[in-house]
Amino acid sequence: MARQHLLYFIVGLQRKTAVILILLLSISSVLFFVTPLYGQSRKNVTAEELINLTNQSRADFNLAPLYQNFQLTQAAKNKANDLIKKNYFSHNSPDGKTFSQWVKEVDYQYAIVGENLAMGFSSSEAVVKAWLKSAQHRQNILNPRYNQIGIYVKKGKLEDQNTFVVVQYFGAPYPPIMILSENLLFYQRNNRQNYPVAV
Template sequence: MFFAFTHYVPKIYPGILGYASDIKISELLNLTNKKRATAGLSELNINNELSRAAYKKAQDMFAKDYWAHVSPDGKEPWDFILTEKYDYSYAGENLAKNFNTSREVVEAWFSSPSHKDNLLSKNYDEIGFAVVNGTLDGYKTTLVVQMFGRPRTPSYLAKVNEGSINEKILESAKEESVVENSAELPKSLETESNGNLFTLSYVSFPSVIDVSAAQKVVGLTFGGFITGLFALDVWYSKKKAIPKFTGHTLAHLSILAITVIGIWLALSPGKIL
């Protein structure tokens, strides 16, 4: 009943259930560049146009209620980059959603071969991020969009330290959400870039219930309770020498353990694309 409640209520009354996260662009940039530094690669610089393209991609996913690299009407990531007049020779996109922290997002990308290829590609010099809150498929969530690029004409953007990143909220972006990871996309389209510093800040929104966490806690609590009952049954039966005619307790416990593990894995927050 609880799982049905958390699945259908948001579709009938959007906004009742929420997803809380603590994802910041400065951390995403820092963690991404740390992965690159460990691999012996140069750091990526924040780019204005790529960040705008990432933000508009997130807004488009919320507006059209989809979770994909290509929109239902056929709009590709490159279209968002081109709209911002970023003239690129290489470009890529990673998406993420429903994660709790910046580290979880980057680690999930890094654990996926296709997303890792984007993070560690030698073809990119610049990067843009958007962290936007909104409602997707009836749920309050946070989308994270990461755009990569290399301009055909070098922008000569000065190196920016993590502490100096200007995280500001656009007036039009009153709600932000967490993004899912996305795989590396084709790198053939071209556009223009001027390399001004631009980032979107993280804004948290209050949530009545963190759906993923609540489902996991309830599921595991229920599983633990049933496991405890089985264990108590075994102990009491042995203590009182009660014969068990239909007891396959060990088999039941094994099935229950597999079920609980399945619940834990299925309800782990965070998706990448």
């Protein structure tokens, strides 16, 4: 009888311990599975989110949305790769290449072009908030003359830290008639020297 009582007593302790353990395991399981999922969604910077947030900011000021342009995206990708490869963070590269040269290299004929850069942020929301607090970056985002956008996000090591690097290009292409007239002007100016027409 004492043995049964003793067994019952031990089993009772085990049940309490088991309940506590199950409770702790349940809580830690929830934290283990929810935190990484929450953390991953919040600690991620994506081009798609940046475009959406940029367009939301423009909509707040009754501005037309920007449409993604392949050439501007390619220029942003080339610039982001160069930032990581050469380990710098600036609108101009160490060898003096300006941001507009990246755009020209992909043959984007523009009337106006702009660039925003970001690094060290853990979410797309944080990037856009920071840009909107900076007068020059905000001016790019809210410029009514822009109608196209290209963004590239690259994860890599820059200035001795693993980070996301963001390159955002804004543009408004020349209308085809302006490109034609610019070529004619170039030809007329240089016709006496018989230069080929090329811009």
